[in-house]
Amino acid sequence: MTDPTVARLERRLARERSARVEAERIAERGMRELYLANQDLDLLVAARTRDLEHERFVAQQASQSRSQFLAALSRQVRSPLNGVLGTLELLEGQVTNDQAQAWVTSATRSAEDLLRLFSRLLLFVQLDDDGATDADNSPTELDKVGTQVRERWARPAITHGKLLIVDDLTAPGTAVSEPPGRLGHLLDELIENAIVHADPGPVRVELREADGEVTIEVTDDGPGIADVDQLLDPSIDDPSGRLQSLGMGYPLIRRLTDQLNATVAIDVAATGGTTVRVTLAAIG
Amino acid sequence: MKGIIFNAVEEAVTELHGADTWDDLLDHAGVDGSYTALGTYPDSELMALVGAATEMTGVDTPDLLRVLGRHALPVLVGQVEELVDRDGDVFDFLASIHDLIHVEVKKLDPNANPPDIEADRLDDNTLQLTYRSTRGLPALAEGLIVGSGDMFEQPVTVVTNVGADDSSTVFRVSRAA
Numbered sequence: 437m438t439d440p441t442v443a444r445l446e447r448r449l450a451r452e453r454s455a456r457v458e459a460e461r462i463a464e465r466g467m468r469e470l471y472l473a474n475q476d477l478d479l480l481v482a483a484r485t486r487d488l489e490h491e492r493f494v495a496q497q498a499s500q501s502r503s504q505f506l507a508a509l510s511r512q513v514r515s516p517l518n519g520v521l522g523t524l525e526l527l528e529g530q531v532t533n534d535q536a537q538a539w540v541t542s543a544t545r546s547a548e549d550l551l552r553l554f555s556r557l558l559l560f561v562q563l564d565d566d567g568a569t570d571a572d573n574s575p576t577e578l579d580k581v582g583t584q585v586r587e588r589w590a591r592p593a594i595t596h597g598k599l600l601i602v603d604d605l606t607a608p609g610t611a612v613s614e615p616p617g618r619l620g621h622l623l624d625e626l627i628e629n630a631i632v633h634a635d636p637g638p639v640r641v642e643l644r645e646a647d648g649e650v651t652i653e654v655t656d657d658g659p660g661i662a663d664v665d666q667l668l669d670p671s672i673d674d675p676s677g678r679l680q681s682l683g684m685g686y687p688l689i690r691r692l693t694d695q696l697n698a699t700v701a702i703d704v705a706a707t708g709g710t711t712v713r714v715t716l717a718a719i720g
Numbered sequence: 721m722k723g724i725i726f727n728a729v730e731e732a733v734t735e736l737h738g739a740d741t742w743d744d745l746l747d748h749a750g751v752d753g754s755y756t757a758l759g760t761y762p763d764s765e766l767m768a769l770v771g772a773a774t775e776m777t778g779v780d781t782p783d784l785l786r787v788l789g790r791h792a793l794p795v796l797v798g799q800v801e802e803l804v805d806r807d808g809d810v811f812d813f814l815a816s817i818h819d820l821i822h823v824e825v826k827k828l829d830p831n832a833n834p835p836d837i838e839a840d841r842l843d844d845n846t847l848q849l850t851y852r853s854t855r856g857l858p859a860l861a862e863g864l865i866v867g868s869g870d871m872f873e874q875p876v877t878v879v880t881n882v883g884a885d886d887s888s889t890v891f892r893v894s895r896a897a
């Protein structure tokens with residue numbers, strides 16, 4: 437005969453054991469269900485990812501063909517426009533009559549404006565394509581910037597009856613990491629805008645460096661922007677006309693500033709005159 | 721009913737009367753008695769156990785359930801330790817059963833079907849709890865309420881009023897002076 441205490445203990449042990457086995461079975465089933473649910477989830481995620489990738493591809497294609505169309509349009513428009521400009525130049529030499537001379541000048545201005553507009557459109561589209569304009573990602577030396585601005589803008593400034601003063605106050609060898617192409621485009625937009633608005637000039641471009649920052653200031657004596665904040669919102673109308681006059685230039689400046697690691701600030705002096713200040717980090 | 725309730729009952733019986741009594745109860749009730757907190761078992765097994773206890777002790781079933789509930793509470797709290805502030809107020813704990821603790825129980829096992837324990841604070845010293853369940857175990861609830869007072873060391877007294885329609889029971893819980 438077995439000892440009743442031992443029998444009790446054996447029964448308790450058997451109970452515990454079967455409870456443990458059951459717990460394990462339940463836990464295993466739970467884990468298996470979790471595993472299967474995870475697998476379903478993986479499949480679902482994979483399918484969603486595929487769908488999204490396809491949608492992105494389609495959207496990319498659409499955006500690419502739109503960009504390509506706009507780029508081709510602006511390139512193709514420029515050839516006949518150059519033809520028009522050439523012809524107008526020939527005509528200018530031929531006409532003697534003052535009135536006709538004025539018409540030719542006016543036509544030339546308009547054709548130039550149109551040409552500039554399409555150049556900006558092309559640049560904008562190219563910047564949109566992931567900044568494809570800058571194959572070159574090398575840093576920009578500031579003395580080169582000064583020289584380039586002088587070479588490029590001294591003559592157009594004179595044509596507009598304005599004086600262009602370029603002051604490079606940076607130490608030789610100062611550079612910024614932004615590539616020369618995009619930085620050049622930004623300065624072109626700012627300087628051209630200043631030349632158009634200077635009243636009656638001069639336009640001053642100043643390059644300075646302090647505390648590891650490079651500032652490039654473009655100052656003119658033209659009327660400023662009534663409310664500087666407006667420049668941040670292209671949808672706001674612009675009583676001073678300054679903003680509107682930027683036309684295509686405005687979104688271009690925003691896009692360039694976004695792509696460059698730059699900040700742009702605008703000061704309007706109480707005495708009239710506007711300063712646009714671009715700040716970049718110096719390297720070296 | 722979830723296995724944790726059976727575990728809590730087993731613990732209460734063992735604590736009060738020893739492991740042998742639990743063995744005898746299982747025999748008497750004719751159940752095999754291996755319960756895991758993860759499992760779910762027929763309500764009838766719980767009723768058979770309580771019935772057997774009544775037969776063996778002569779104590780009536782509601783009284784037994786009250787005692788079991790009072791001693792089972794710490795086991796239940798152990799299951800959701802992270803949701804309970806042991807240094808907190810017992811009324812806060814009781815008021816959290818419905819919206820927090822029994823909700824969590826259902827999250828862990830969607831098949832669990834804990835009762836409704838609606839809480840109304842009548843004043844700083846009086847909390848009204850309304851129990852609604854298809855299982856009809858108000859005495860167990862009462863035991864669990866008193867057990868909560870024990871655990872928080874903030875003793876409570878409970879006045880029980882069976883609801884007009886029999887499907888609900890109202891407990892008026894007061895802080896014991």
Ligand code: HEM
Pocket residue numbers: 721722723724725796797798799800804814817821822825831832833834835837849853854855856857858860861862864865868
């Ligand atoms: C941390 C504390 C608590 C936990 C973790 C907990 C958990 C549970 C669980 C798992 C069940 C079984 C449900 C099922 O199997 O369908 C249950 C039932 C029950 N609970 Fe709670 N509970 C707690 C506190 C309380 C308190 C304080 C009361 C009383 C106010 C209470 C009253 C009840 C009652 C009476 C039942 C039996 C089922 C019924 O009558 O429908 N519980 N609880």
